[in-house]
Amino acid sequence: MSRIKSAFDRLNGEGRKALIPFITAGDPDAALTLPLMHTLVEAGADVIELGVPFSDPMADGPTIQRASERALAKGMTLRKVLQLVVDFRKTDVKTPVVLMGYANPIEAMGLEKFAAAAAQAGVDGVLVVDYPPEEAVAFGAAIKAQGMDPIFLLAPTSTAARIEQVAGIASGYVYYVSLAGVTGSGALNVQAVAERLPLIREKTGLPVGVGFGIRDASTAARIAGIADAVVVGSRIIEEIEKSTTETACANVKALVADIRRGVDEVKQ
Amino acid sequence: MNQYNFPDAKGHFGPYGGVFVAETLFGALDELKAAYAAAQVDPAFRAEYEYELKHFVGRPSPIYHAKRWSDLLGGAQIYLKREDLNHTGAHKVNNCIGQAMLAKRMGKPRVIAETGAGQHGVATATVAARYGMECVVYMGSEDVKRQAANVYRMKLLGATVVPVESGSKTLKDALNEAMRDWVTNIHNTFYIIGTVAGPHPYPMLVRDFQKIIGEECLTQMPEMAGRQPDAVIAAVGGGSNAMGIFYPYINVEGVRLIGVEAAGDGVESGRHAASLTAGVPGVLHGNRTYLLQDEDGQIIETHSISAGLDYPGVGPEHAWLKDLGRAEYVPINDAEALEAFHNLCRLEGIIPALESSHALAYAAKLAPTLPKDKILLVNLSGRGDKDMHTVAEKSGIVF
Ligand SMILES: Cc1ncc(COP(=O)(O)O)c(C=O)c1O
Numbered sequence: 001m002s003r004i005k006s007a008f009d010r011l012n013g014e015g016r017k018a019l020i021p022f023i024t025a026g027d028p029d030a031a032l033t034l035p036l037m038h039t040l041v042e043a044g045a046d047v048i049e050l051g052v053p054f055s056d057p058m059a060d061g062p063t064i065q066r067a068s069e070r071a072l073a074k075g076m077t078l079r080k081v082l083q084l085v086v087d088f089r090k091t092d093v094k095t096p097v098v099l100m101g102y103a104n105p106i107e108a109m110g111l112e113k114f115a116a117a118a119a120q121a122g123v124d125g126v127l128v129v130d131y132p133p134e135e136a137v138a139f140g141a142a143i144k145a146q147g148m149d150p151i152f153l154l155a156p157t158s159t160a161a162r163i164e165q166v167a168g169i170a171s172g173y174v175y176y177v178s179l180a181g182v183t184g185s186g187a188l189n190v191q192a193v194a195e196r197l198p199l200i201r202e203k204t205g206l207p208v209g210v211g212f213g214i215r216d217a218s219t220a221a222r223i224a225g226i227a228d229a230v231v232v233g234s235r236i237i238e239e240i241e242k243s244t245t246e247t248a249c250a251n252v253k254a255l256v257a258d259i260r261r262g263v264d265e266v267k268q
Numbered sequence: 269m270n271q272y273n274f275p276d277a278k279g280h281f282g283p284y285g286g287v288f289v290a291e292t293l294f295g296a297l298d299e300l301k302a303a304y305a306a307a308q309v310d311p312a313f314r315a316e317y318e319y320e321l322k323h324f325v326g327r328p329s330p331i332y333h334a335k336r337w338s339d340l341l342g343g344a345q346i347y348l349k350r351e352d353l354n355h356t357g358a359h360k361v362n363n364c365i366g367q368a369m370l371a372k373r374m375g376k377p378r379v380i381a382e383t384g385a386g387q388h389g390v391a392t393a394t395v396a397a398r399y400g401m402e403c404v405v406y407m408g409s410e411d412v413k414r415q416a417a418n419v420y421r422m423k424l425l426g427a428t429v430v431p432v433e434s435g436s437k438t439l440k441d442a443l444n445e446a447m448r449d450w451v452t453n454i455h456n457t458f459y460i461i462g463t464v465a466g467p468h469p470y471p472m473l474v475r476d477f478q479k480i481i482g483e484e485c486l487t488q489m490p491e492m493a494g495r496q497p498d499a500v501i502a503a504v505g506g507g508s509n510a511m512g513i514f515y516p517y518i519n520v521e522g523v524r525l526i527g528v529e530a531a532g533d534g535v536e537s538g539r540h541a542a543s544l545t546a547g548v549p550g551v552l553h554g555n556r557t558y559l560l561q562d563e564d565g566q567i568i569e570t571h572s573i574s575a576g577l578d579y580p581g582v583g584p585e586h587a588w589l590k591d592l593g594r595a596e597y598v599p600i601n602d603a604e605a606l607e608a609f610h611n612l613c614r615l616e617g618i619i620p621a622l623e624s625s626h627a628l629a630y631a632a633k634l635a636p637t638l639p640k641d642k643i644l645l646v647n648l649s650g651r652g653d654k655d656m657h658t659v660a661e662k663s664g665i666v667f
Contacts (some may be wrong), residue, residue, distance in 0.1 A: 003324055009557025029451060053433075055566040056552060058444045059290040059451070065434050077564040103288060103551040128287040134278060157295025157454075181452040242332060 003096040003124045004149050007230065008207045014038035019263045020209055021206040021256055022100065022233035024051035024067035025078025027086055027240060032248060036240070037088050039249045040101050041095050049127070049231065052081050052101030057103030059129045061184030063234040066241070078105040078114070082121040090120035096127035098172075098247040100153055111142045114166070119146035125172045127151035133165045140169045153177050156196060168218055173229060176205060178212045184234035188213030190222045197226055217262025224263040232259055272518045274588065279468020279555075282591060284584035287467045289554045291445070296454045299446035301469050303374045308476075313369065318438040320365045322479065324398065325355045325372040326385035327362075328484045331492050336469075337615045341359070344642035345633040347493060348618070349485055349513060358507045358621065358650030359481060359509040360391040364460055366477030368395040371458035377400040378457045382446040383504075384411055386418025387650060388462030405425040405444045406591035408438035411575060418654060436569045439579050443553055462585030463506025467554030471583050472647040478512025485645060486516050497645035499524035499634070504544070504597065505576050507583035510651035519652060527586060528630045531571035533597035541570035544590050545580040557584040572657060573602040574622035576650075606662060609652065621650035622658065 001009075011018050021040045025033050033050075040048055053071040057064060078101075084160025085097055099118065106114045106128060119126050120128065126143050129138070133152060143150040154163060157180060166174060177197070178188050193210055200208055212233025220230045236252060243251045287297060307313040321327040330353065334346045343560075351359040362382075371379050379401050383389030389405040396403035398453070405422055409431040412419055422429050435441035439590045444585035445467075450459040464471045482500075489496050500517055502510035504527040514525045540546065547558040552567060560568050562582040572578045589595035605622060608629035612620050619629060631646045638644075652659070660667065 055568075056440060056444055059283055059292070060554065061448070062434070072335055072566065079564070097423050102560070104561065104567070105565030107550050108548075108563065129290050130422070130554070132287060132289065132291060132294065135286050135288055154289040155290075155292040155294070158291055159298075162294065164293075177290075180295070183450045187450065220458060 002147065002172065003094070004047060007096050008173065011046060016210070017227070017263050018046040018207070018229035018265060019235055019260050020047045020049055020229050020231045021045050022049040022051060023229060023236055024053055024064065024071050026053060026071030026259070027067040027237065028070050028072055028077060028245070029074045030080060030084070030244060033084050034087050035249050036252060038092065039253045040256055041172055042091060042170040043253045043256035045095065045256065047096045047098060047229070049098045049100045049233070050081065050085070050259065052099055052105060054079055054102040054105060055093055057102065059182055061182040061234065063184040063237050067237045071095040082117055082123070084125055085121040096124040096224070097122065098127060099123055100129065103128050103130050111138060115142040115146045115148070119148055123148060125149035127153070129153070133169045136169060144171065148215045151175055154200060156180055156192065158268060163200055163203045167206070170204070170206060173207040173209050174200065175211060175231065176200060176227070177211045178210050183212060185213055188219060190219070190226070193223065194226045217258050220259045220262035221265040224266045230263050274585065275468060275472055276385055279447040279472065281588035284549070284557050284587040285468055285471055285555050287357055288551045288556065289467045292510055293467070295467070296450065297467055299374065301361055303370055303595050304473055307373060309462070311383055316513060317366055317369060318559045320361065324619060325365065326353065327480065328488070328549050329353050331485065331488045333492065333533055336615050338635065339612060340615065341635040343640060344498070345493070345640065346631050346635055346640035346641060347489070347497065347645045349481060349645060349646040351481060351509065351618065351647060352618070352624070352651035356391045357653065358387050358391065358396050359478060359512060361390045362512070363462070363474050363477040363508060364391040365396040367458065367460040367473070368399050368401065370408065371460070372399055372402065374458065376456055376458040378404070378451050378453065379460050380446050380457055381460045381462060382406050382439065383441040383462065384408070384442070384578055385654065386411070386415040387576055387654065389427070390421050390425070390431070392460050393422040394498065395427035396427060397425045397638050404449065406432050406442040408432050408436070408442050410437040411439065413645050414576065431456045440567065452531055452618065455497070463508040463583060465506045465553055465555060465581060471555065472584055473506050475511040475585065477580040478508050479515045479645045481509065481512035481647065482514060482516030485513060489645065493643055495643070495651060496520060496523055497643040498522070499526055500645045500647070501526045501527050501528060501627045502647035503577060503623045503649060504582060504586060505579050505623060506581070507586045507649050511583060511585055513647045514589070514595060525589065525595035526630065527595055527597045528600050528626045529599040530577035531572055532571035532573070534601050536541070536598050540599070541572045541578050541580065543580060544586060545599045549587065554583050555584045557587045559583050564652055573605060574626065576621070576623040577626065591621045598630055600629045606630050606659065609659065618648070619652040620648055621652045621657045624649045
C-alpha cells in the first residue's frame with residue numbers, strides 16, 4: 001500500500017484530518033530544506049509537498065515565485081530535489097512526500113527516467129501543475145507503474161465531466177484549489193468550498209485536500225471540518241522569508257504547530 | 269502533401285501544442301473556445317472583422333517589388349508584403365482586432381496583454397481605446413526601461429502598463445504575469461495574446477486572425493508578378509506574422525516556407541533566440557514546443573537586437589511544420605539583420621522593423637544563389653520607427 005493511502009487510512013481511523021504543508025526545495029538554500037522537512041513532521045505534518053523550482057511558475061503568486069527564484073539562484077535542480085528526498089528517507093520512512101512542480105524539468109529529465117528515479121528516492125506522489133488530465137495519460141501511467149500516486153488539481157470552475165476525468169486518472173488524493181487565482185491569493189470562501197465538495201465526493205472516493213488561501217489555524221479548522229486534508233503553502237514560505245537561517249526551523253515549527261491545532265479542532 | 273488540417277480538436281499539432289495549464293484556467297479556455305466557435309460561423313462577426321481591417325487598419329496591405337535591391341543582389345526578385353503600412357505599424361493589430369471583437373462578444377470589459385518591445389501592447393491599447401475597453405499591459409521591467417517611447421504611447425492610448433519584476437523581467441515573464449492576472453480576473457477579463465503561442469485555442473485563433481496576410485498574397489502575387497512566389501520568408505519570434513503568411517500557402521505546392529529566427533550574437537555563442545534551430549521540445553506557457561532551456565529544464569534567457577524576437581519558445585505550429593519538413597527555419601544574427609535594415613532604408617526608402625530585418629537578411633542571402641526569374645516574398649511585418657534608438661546606438665549616435 002502507498003504511504004499516502006496508509007497515512008489517510010490511519011488518520012481516518014483516528015478521526016483526524018491531514019495537514020499538508022508545502023515548501024519549495026532549496027529555499028532559501030539546499031542546506032535548510034532537510035531540517036525544514038523534519039521540522040514540518042515534528043510540527044504535525046502528515047504529508048509534505050515539496051516544490052520543485054521552475055523558472056516560469058505561471059500558476060504561482062509572488063510568494064512562491066520568490067521562493068523558486070531563491071532556490072534556482074542557489075542552484076537547485078530536479079536531480080538535487082530527488083537527492084534531498086533520499087536524505088530525508090534516511091531518518092523518516094513514514095511521512096509521504098509529494099513533489100509539486102511544472103512539466104518542463106520532468107520532461108527534460110525524461111518521464112520514465114524521472115519516475116524511476118523518484119520512486120527510488122522515496123517519493124510517494126507527484127503533482128505537475130501544468131499537466132491537466134488530458135495531457136497526462138503517459139505521465140499518470142509512468143507514475144503508477146512505479147507505485148507512486150499522480151495527484152491532480154480540481155478548481156471551482158471544474159465541470160462534472162472534468163472531475164470525472166480527474167477521478168479516472170488520479171490516485172492518493174485530489175487537491176481542490178479553493179479559488180480561481182494563483183497561489184498565495186487572499187480571501188478563501190469556506191462556504192463556497194463546502195458547496196463544491198459534494199460534487200467531487202460523488203465522483204471520487206479519494207481523499208480531498210483543500211488549499212490556496214489558508215493562512216491561519218482558524219481557517220484551517222473550518223476547512224478541516226469539510227475536507228480530508230488542509231494544504232498550506234505561501235504562509236509557510238512567508239515565515240521562511242521573514243526568518244534567518246538560524247530561526248527558520250523554530251519559526252516554521254511554531255506556525256505549523258498552530259495550524260495543526262486548528263486542523264485538530266475541526267470546526268463544522 | 270495531404271490536405272493540412274491542424275490543430276486537432278484538443279489543440280495538438282502532432283506532438284506539439286495542447287493545453288498545459290493548471291486546472292484553474294480550464295473554465296476560461298472552454299469559454300473562449302465556445303465563443304470562438306460561435307463567432308467563426310457568424311457572418312456578422314466576419315463582416316465586422318473585415319470592415320475593421322479595411323477602415324481602421326487600412327487593409328489590404330500592398331505588395332511591393334523591391335527592384336533596386338533585387339537588382340543589386342543580382343539574383344531572385346524580392347517582393348515585400350507591406351504589413352508595416354498597417355495602422356500602428358505592424359501585423360500585430362490584425363490579431364488584436366479579432367480578439368477584442370471576441371472580448372466584446374463575450375461581454376468582457378477589460379482586456380490584458382503581454383508585450384516585449386511594446387508593439388503588441390500598443391496594438392492592444394489602440395484597439396481597446398477604439399472599443400472603449402479597460403486595458404492593462406504587462407511588460408518586463410527591463411523592457412519598460414528599453415522601450416520608453418512605446419510605454420508612453422500605450423499610456424497616451426489610455427492603457428495601464430504594469431512593469432513585471434519576476435524572473436528575467438522580459439517578455440516570457442510578462443506572459444506569465446498576464447496569465448496570472450487572467451486566472452484571477454476571469455469573470456471580466458479577456459487575455460489578448462500577441463502571438464501564436466499559449467494554450468489551445470490561442471495558437472489556432474491568432475493564426476486565423478493573421479492568415480489574412482497570406483490570403484491577400486495569394487491574390488496579389490499573380491496580379492503583381494504573374495504567379496505565386498517560389499519562397500515565402502518571414503521572421504519568427506513567437507511566430508504570428510510567419511504563420512499569418514505561411515498558413516494559406518501550406519497546401520500550395522512548390523512554395524518554400526522559410527522562417528527566420530534571431531541568432532543574436534550567433535547560434536554558436538549561446539546568446540540568441542533561435543528556439544527551432546537550437547532548442548529542444550518541452551512545455552512552456554501552456555503548450556509543447558521547441559524551447560531554449562538548460563539541461564535541468566529551466567528556461568534560459570535569450571538575446572537579440574530585436575526585442576520582438578527575444579522569446580525562448582515558438583508557436584507550436586512552427587514546431588510541427590519543422591518536423592513535417594513543410595517549413596524550413598534558419599538563423600540570422602544581429603549584424604546580418606542590421607545590414608539588411610540599412611540596405612532597405614537606402615535602396616528602397618523603407619525603414620523596416622528590426623524583426624522584419626531578419627527576414628530581409630535571409631532573402632538577401634538566398635536571392636543571389638537563385639536565377640533572376642525566381643521570386644521571394646518577404647513579410648515586412650512592421651516599420652522601424654520604434655527601433656531608431658537601438659540602431660542609432662549601434663552606430664554610436666546618441667539623440
Ligand atoms: C514588427 C514585428 N515583427 C515580428 C514580431 C515577432 O512576433 P511574431 O513572431 O509573433 O510575428 C514582432 C513582435 O513584437 C514585431 O513587432
